[in-house]
Amino acid sequence: MAIKKQSFMKGIFVIMGSQILIKILGFLYRIVQTNFPQFADVGNSYYGSGYQVYTFILAIATMGIPNTISKLVSEKITVGDRRGAHKIFKTAFLVFVSIATVFALGLFFGAGFIADNILKNSGVKYTLMALSPAIIFVAMSAVLRGYFIGMENVSEYSKAQILEQIINCVFSIIFVVMLLGTSPEIMAAGSTLATTVATSSAFFYLVRYYRKNRKEIWDEINKSEVFATESRKKIAKKLISYAIPISFGSVVSALAGLIDVVTVVSGLQHFSNYTLEMANEKYGILSGKVDILLAVPLSINVAFSVALVPFIASAIAKHRKDEALSKIRYSLKLSSLIALPCTVGMFVLAEPIFQMLFPNAPYGAYLLQIECWLLFFSVVDQTIFGSLQGIGKLMVPGVALLIGAILKYVINVVFIPIYGEVVPAISSIVYSGTAFLIASTALFKALKEKMPVKEMLLKPFIASAIMGVAVFFAYKGFILIKLGNTISTILSIVVGVAVYLIAVALLKILDKEEIEQLPYGNKICKMLKI
Numbered sequence: 001m002a003i004k005k006q007s008f009m010k011g012i013f014v015i016m017g018s019q020i021l022i023k024i025l026g027f028l029y030r031i032v033q034t035n036f037p038q039f040a041d042v043g044n045s046y047y048g049s050g051y052q053v054y055t056f057i058l059a060i061a062t063m064g065i066p067n068t069i070s071k072l073v074s075e076k077i078t079v080g081d082r083r084g085a086h087k088i089f090k091t092a093f094l095v096f097v098s099i100a101t102v103f104a105l106g107l108f109f110g111a112g113f114i115a116d117n118i119l120k121n122s123g124v125k126y127t128l129m130a131l132s133p134a135i136i137f138v139a140m141s142a143v144l145r146g147y148f149i150g151m152e153n154v155s156e157y158s159k160a161q162i163l164e165q166i167i168n169c170v171f172s173i174i175f176v177v178m179l180l181g182t183s184p185e186i187m188a189a190g191s192t193l194a195t196t197v198a199t200s201s202a203f204f205y206l207v208r209y210y211r212k213n214r215k216e217i218w219d220e221i222n223k224s225e226v227f228a229t230e231s232r233k234k235i236a237k238k239l240i241s242y243a244i245p246i247s248f249g250s251v252v253s254a255l256a257g258l259i260d261v262v263t264v265v266s267g268l269q270h271f272s273n274y275t276l277e278m279a280n281e282k283y284g285i286l287s288g289k290v291d292i293l294l295a296v297p298l299s300i301n302v303a304f305s306v307a308l309v310p311f312i313a314s315a316i317a318k319h320r321k322d323e324a325l326s327k328i329r330y331s332l333k334l335s336s337l338i339a340l341p342c343t344v345g346m347f348v349l350a351e352p353i354f355q356m357l358f359p360n361a362p363y364g365a366y367l368l369q370i371e372c373w374l375l376f377f378s379v380v381d382q383t384i385f386g387s388l389q390g391i392g393k394l395m396v397p398g399v400a401l402l403i404g405a406i407l408k409y410v411i412n413v414v415f416i417p418i419y420g421e422v423v424p425a426i427s428s429i430v431y432s433g434t435a436f437l438i439a440s441t442a443l444f445k446a447l448k449e450k451m452p453v454k455e456m457l458l459k460p461f462i463a464s465a466i467m468g469v470a471v472f473f474a475y476k477g478f479i480l481i482k483l484g485n486t487i488s489t490i491l492s493i494v495v496g497v498a499v500y501l502i503a504v505a506l507l508k509i510l511d512k513e514e515i516e517q518l519p520y521g522n523k524i525c526k527m528l529k530i
Helices: 008-034 040-061 065-078 082-118 122-131 134-150 155-178 184-212 214-223 232-268 276-317 321-357 365-390 396-419 422-447 453-480 485-506 512-516 521-528
Strands: none
Touching (some): 008 040, 008 155, 008 276, 040 122, 040 134, 040 232, 040 276, 065 134, 065 232, 065 365, 082 122, 082 232, 122 184, 232 276, 276 422, 321 453, 365 396, 396 422
């Protein structure tokens, strides 16, 4: 069959590689935009505010779709019912696209009301209108992606995302350049219009791939065993019953971002007599600089949450708990190995990174030094949530995030008018940390296992601390010999990566079997003589 099943770790690294490329492309256009003096932090505020509202609505309309469909399709394929899996796909397309269309129309015609009455920031209206059609294309793509992932094939999912980000990157820059000389809110709307163009392109790519393989898909369906058919009504009910708890976590996660949109700009206008423009500038630093830097390790780790759901669901369906538990432990360890060095590196190099990436708007590095500490919780949360969904604990991630979001809202409302823009950075750590404690406790209680604290936290933290010290002194040394900020920062990162890998090897954080699952794992084992 043309749509080939891929191994768990191959799927992980296919998604991870695509996410790294996607975030590099995302960096490019956000950095270019930010360095236009007419756009800068104020433009980022309008862009970020509109995008957070869009993300929240998207979470309600579509975010549960890929995991819902991949889980149900995977369960059907596991027992040999490919006809049932395809019927789930067709029913899902009808159900979710209808829902998304309603939300897209609501956002387009309600953009003015949302901007004026909820956000108290009227310039966001144009960004919301530009983004609204994207909801429909994302929903259609999500159904196709969920179907492919359920068959444990993630390569086309990843290719579509890369295509989407390339188009988004190119057209975002083109539209902003075309609109130079207009107001920041109009330029922000032009940039977000590129999202609609990009999501439509990704959808047509996936449709083309599906049509190309339709004959092979139906050959497999016709060869599969005959099972009792379910009605479309019953399938639709099952889809919605799964999607609501799965998307609940995505909705609450998007709500946390929306909390900042609603509370930060309005709260800052009561702090030290900030004007609306000054408040937008501070929020623009958080949404346009800090958030895009933190998004890199978060996006890389998305691979685990995406690939874990169908894998664990399949293992549980086959009553292979040990196999599922092994993959959960391994994924958590790798997530921690990704998150902790990124956290320490951003803390140590926050100021140099801002000067390197945003030379025309280098302000706000202190906010990155604060908020970077949420990375560990947020990255590991993704893996924990995927694991919980895979074992059928669908509501736990949403509940954990909701409790964290409530605390974040209270902290923002009470303390932003008193202490200013540092508060949302701190409240974000509280939000992610609370969700981590609740979700991890629930996961290991359900598995009847103890959390591997030593392997997941202690050893990776020691390796990261060693790396942090090396990076600090390396940067100081490179600056001392007058290599300049950009070269010194890049060389310091290279030193940090080398030192971290050596520390991981010396501390024996990964055993031979775990290393062998990595790309070129056998060669790495030979190099390390293990």
